[in-house]
Amino acid sequence: MTETPALHALWPAPLADGTVHATVTVPGSKSVTNRALVLAALAAEPGWVRRPLRSRDSRLMADALRALGVGIEETASSSSGDGSGGEAWRIIPAALHGPATVDVGNAGTVMRFLPPVATLAAGDIRFDGDPRSYERPLGQVISALRALGARIDDDGRGALPLTVQGGGALEGGVVEIDASNSSQFVSALLLSGPRFNQGVEVRHVGTALPSMPHIRMTVEMLRAAGAQVDTPEAGGEPNVWRVAPSALLGRDMVVEPDLSNAQPFLAAALITGGTVTIPDWPRRTTQPGDELRRIFTEMGGSCELTDAGLVFTGSGKIHGIDVDLSEVGELTPGIAAVAALADSPSTLRGVAHLRLHETDRLAALTAEINGLGGEVTETADGLHIRPRPLHGGVFHTYDDHRMATAGAVIGLAVEGVEIENVATTAKTLPDFPRMWADMLAGAGA
Known part of the structure; x- marks a missing residue:
């Protein structure tokens, strides 16, 4: 196991140097x-x-x-x-x-x-x-x-x-x-x-x-x-x-795998045009994360449930999306990160309650993506995201695990992104930095 980064140390988010092809075993829900x-x-x-x-x-x-x-x-x-x-x-x-x-x-x-x-x-x-x-x-x-x-x-x-x-x-x-x-x-x-x-x-x-x-x-x-x-x-x-x-x-x-925690790994396939397999993806579940199959397919990928698990493949293109996330609000940070890299604008709706989560996630996403050169605007119940060329910089996490993984997703495509306090991912995703590095090496996790 890799050493846990110091609480407020800056973690250089790895830049993908090609298409991701990996099998990632996601911890339990x-x-x-x-x-x-x-x-x-x-x-x-x-x-x-x-x-x-x-x-x-x-x-x-x-x-x-x-x-x-x-x-x-x-x-x-x-x-x-x-x-x-x-x-x-x-x-x-x-x-x-x-x-x-x-x-x-x-x-x-x-x-x-x-x-x-x-x-x-x-x-x-x-x-x-x-x-x-x-x-x-x-x-x-x-x-x-x-x-x-x-x-x-x-x-x-x-x-x-x-x-x-x-x-x-x-x-x-x-x-x-x-x-x-x-x-x-x-x-x-x-x-x-x-x-x-x-x-x-x-x-x-x-x-x-x-x-x-x-x-x-x-x-x-x-x-x-x-x-x-x-x-x-x-x-x-x-x-x-x-x-x-x-x-x-x-x-x-x-316990089923945590499907919401599969999000950054599926996003990696979408962003790089690669393929990621998540073993043991249930064919029937009440987990909100199962909606990723539909949402990320609409944003440019394709998926298949097989005996090996969920096989998700990116097309090399990322499309914007207009989506009501009221039932799956926890997916918003990762979707916002992908939307910031898309070829058209996105509107994420129905998530005003995210202002009361681990942090005010709407304000945090707006501040951090815009800090990298993006154009995100808060709405009454969500975010409007206009893709812009992004640049490196510090991506603050506000002690919020999903902010940390959202920053890592952006870092796949944007050189020089540094995640503040990536250790906060331990809240639900133990040893995320190692899993991320293994995925990028194609070794799985």
């Missing part, structure tokens, strides 16, 4: 891993999570559950260095208890999924994290839990840091919530809902929900663990989800 950990911790019997993502976000989730009393036994690390391989975690549920302190880092899944879990613990559970975590939306989860019977001390901030005064159980019931800033607000309540005395009925009362595939992921994983879930898609009321109280089953679950 963060979204699936962290949901699986929560459901396994709340189950009535032990379970397994196989091929989990080993990254900062998943370690924060595992460490937090351990602090609450859950047993998590990890096998030895895979020798492949990609965070997957044959690795497995055995999850041994236990009576949740405090006092404990949970470090959420800047992980949205940890800061939002675990306060509902903490209401089921006996004792006080304090939540704290990185400075940026204090600015990220959490008030709707806090107010919803209070409405369901929880006691939470946040000094009126509606944000971190906070303390959940766990009583060992939560009454649950019906609650209204405005989840227009993050679908994680809904998922947070649904995941713990089976353990609430009355279950939970979550009624979204705001504007359009972003990232609906992530809610569908939560629902499917709950059902696989034995929960009864009623959803709008199943003929229920619009924007209403119901989870009945029940015991959850311990499962033996294999």
Whole structure:
């Protein structure tokens, strides 16, 4: 494994000197891993999570559950260095208890999924994290839990840091919530809902929900663990989800590759006119990253699902795109990076909520691409990108893993791009610099 670059050191983004031809094994999905950990911790019997993502976000989730009393036994690390391989975690549920302190880092899944879990613990559970975590939306989860019977001390901030005064159980019931800033607000309540005395009925009362595939992921994983879930898609009321109280089953679950993290590697094929294969790409999935097949094909590539995985090939041309990314907002930085290199303008819509992610991603993308000579304009709900000849320079990441990979994508075609704090990719993509170098060498990862 390569050495992790110093936190704010500048990493020279490698320039592609030809077409990329590589097979890249992408680590497991963060979204699936962290949901699986929560459901396994709340189950009535032990379970397994196989091929989990080993990254900062998943370690924060595992460490937090351990602090609450859950047993998590990890096998030895895979020798492949990609965070997957044959690795497995055995999850041994236990009576949740405090006092404990949970470090959420800047992980949205940890800061939002675990306060509902903490209401089921006996004792006080304090939540704290990185400075940026204090600015990220959490008030709707806090107010919803209070409405369901929880006691939470946040000094009126509606944000971190906070303390959940766990009583060992939560009454649950019906609650209204405005989840227009993050679908994680809904998922947070649904995941713990089976353990609430009355279950939970979550009624979204705001504007359009972003990232609906992530809610569908939560629902499917709950059902696989034995929960009864009623959803709008199943003929229920619009924007209403119901989870009945029940015991959850311990499962033996294999985590899919993180399709969103495949984005920079697929982009490399698109930009260089090469071919990249991603093994184990699922034929059916709730992961938003599966939309990359459609979006990058529209931008000039072609793809095929084979026994070897997803085979994506660039045509040597990159076309602009007008696309609504409201359900797949996490893909925006990578798409913006590719769009900055296209042969025509692009409009990325439906992603106003990205202003509240790890950083204000719309402002960050505008500043960094324009800093390299681009022409990006913020709109009310997205970005308009006019391709311009780009030049080298420092691409700042704002401690945001997807900003770092977006900068690396641009660096494939633009000489002299330097990524500030590429180590932030460890949030979800361990050892990204090595994987990137191996891909460019054609050696795979």
